[in-house]
Amino acid sequence: xQNSKKDIRALTKEQLREFFVSKGDKAFxxxxxxxxxxxxxxxxxxDMTNLSKQTRQLLDENFVINHIxxxxxxxxxxxxxKNAVQLxxxxxxxxxxxxxxxxxTACVSSQVGCSLDCKxxxxxxxxxxxxxxxxxxYDQVVAIDNESRLYFDRPLSNIVxxxxxxxxxxxxxxxxxxxxxxxxEGLGMSPKRITVSTSGVPxxxxxxxxxxxxxxxxxxxxxAIDEVRTSIMPFNATFPLKDLREALEYWYQQTxxxxxxxxxxxxxxxxxxxxxxxxxxxxxxxxxKVNLIEYNPIGDDMFxxxxxxxxKMYQDTLERNNITVTVRRSRxxxxxxxxxxxxxxxx
Ligand code: SF4
Numbered sequence: 001x002q003n004s005k006k007d008i009r010a011l012t013k014e015q016l017r018e019f020f021v022s023k024g025d026k027a028f029x030x031x032x033x034x035x036x037x038x039x040x041x042x043x044x045x046x047d048m049t050n051l052s053k054q055t056r057q058l059l060d061e062n063f064v065i066n067h068i069x070x071x072x073x074x075x076x077x078x079x080x081x082k083n084a085v086q087l088x089x090x091x092x093x094x095x096x097x098x099x100x101x102x103x104x105t106a107c108v109s110s111q112v113g114c115s116l117d118c119k120x121x122x123x124x125x126x127x128x129x130x131x132x133x134x135x136x137x138y139d140q141v142v143a144i145d146n147e148s149r150l151y152f153d154r155p156l157s158n159i160v161x162x163x164x165x166x167x168x169x170x171x172x173x174x175x176x177x178x179x180x181x182x183x184x185e186g187l188g189m190s191p192k193r194i195t196v197s198t199s200g201v202p203x204x205x206x207x208x209x210x211x212x213x214x215x216x217x218x219x220x221x222x223x224a225i226d227e228v229r230t231s232i233m234p235f236n237a238t239f240p241l242k243d244l245r246e247a248l249e250y251w252y253q254q255t256x257x258x259x260x261x262x263x264x265x266x267x268x269x270x271x272x273x274x275x276x277x278x279x280x281x282x283x284x285x286x287x288x289k290v291n292l293i294e295y296n297p298i299g300d301d302m303f304x305x306x307x308x309x310x311x312k313m314y315q316d317t318l319e320r321n322n323i324t325v326t327v328r329r330s331r332x333x334x335x336x337x338x339x340x341x342x343x344x345x346x347x
Pocket of ligand 1: 114115116117118121122123124163164165166199220
């Protein structure tokens with residue numbers, strides 16, 4: 001049966017205050033409810049124990065609290081945890097907890113499926129069904145924070161928007177979720193600990209720069225040669241590297257914030273010296289960091305991890321050009337939780 005009650009977390013704090021005033025109660029009641037909803041991530045009016053029974057009843061008559069449910073949790077031998085997260089309408093996305101000795105990172109989804117079509121990505125095989133709401137993104141973070149405390153005895157330290165979906169194609173909701181995550185009345189996390197990873201939507205990168213956002217930006221680049229990039233990320237034909245580069249220059253001018261590039265090196269695709277030379281040319285206009293990421297096969301013959309010698313060539317050339325480079329070995333491969341592998345395969 002369709003529930004016609006409104007999701008209370010779609011209301012701003014001001015709207016909650018107005019609701020109580022319209023019911024003859026004090027506006028302050030709205031602040032109390034807001035604190036339960038966001039500060040305490042409470043999913044039941046019944047549990048809002050500092051509200052009277054009548055107030056809880058009033059809320060129950062008018063609203064629902066749509067929330068996620070961790071449907072299934074898988075733990076990798078390296079400690080990585082993958083959650084299959086069921087949304088209120090039954091759709092499923094995935095999020096991942098990645099522990100290291102010094103930090104716990106949540107990798108969260110922003111869309112159900114993805115509207116883009118990167119050839120190396122398992123999520124691309126699921127068509128985009130809808131954008132996630134801010135509370136659905138927020139809840140993924142809360143669930144991983146709880147798991148981090150439970151299994152690793154420490155709170156979540158970092159968040160990356162690198163799960164299912166292209167975050168900048170769900171721009172408003174991602175920004176609203178980050179507002180709540182960083183709000184002292186929400187999770188109070190520093191924006192410096194949040195990275196939004198995009199495949200490169202130039203217009204939206206410029207908008208982030210105009211908004212003077214304080215979180216970090218990462219770009220899944222994978223090639224700085226249009227022809228190559230279009231062959232593995234077909235939307236590059238619509239948003240070519242020239243436009244991406246211009247948007248990133250604008251980002252740097254406005255924010256002075258370093259750009260991270262995510263980059264997988266594949267055999268026979270981008271493992272030549274001219275590929276790395278193009279990468280250097282592309283990113284040397286601003287302080288940059290290149291993460292060379294190990295490839296996680298998704299059962300497609302087109303892609304194969306490059307030889308170690310190609311990775312070494314990338315490392316040496318980037319370092320010679322004063323570009324910070326790290327090689328990231330993948331985590332959670334045994335449970336399909338590694339980068340590019342999220343495709344609701346748990347069920
Ligand atoms: S890599 Fe990211 S943007 Fe590309 S299809 Fe996968 S989820 Fe979408």
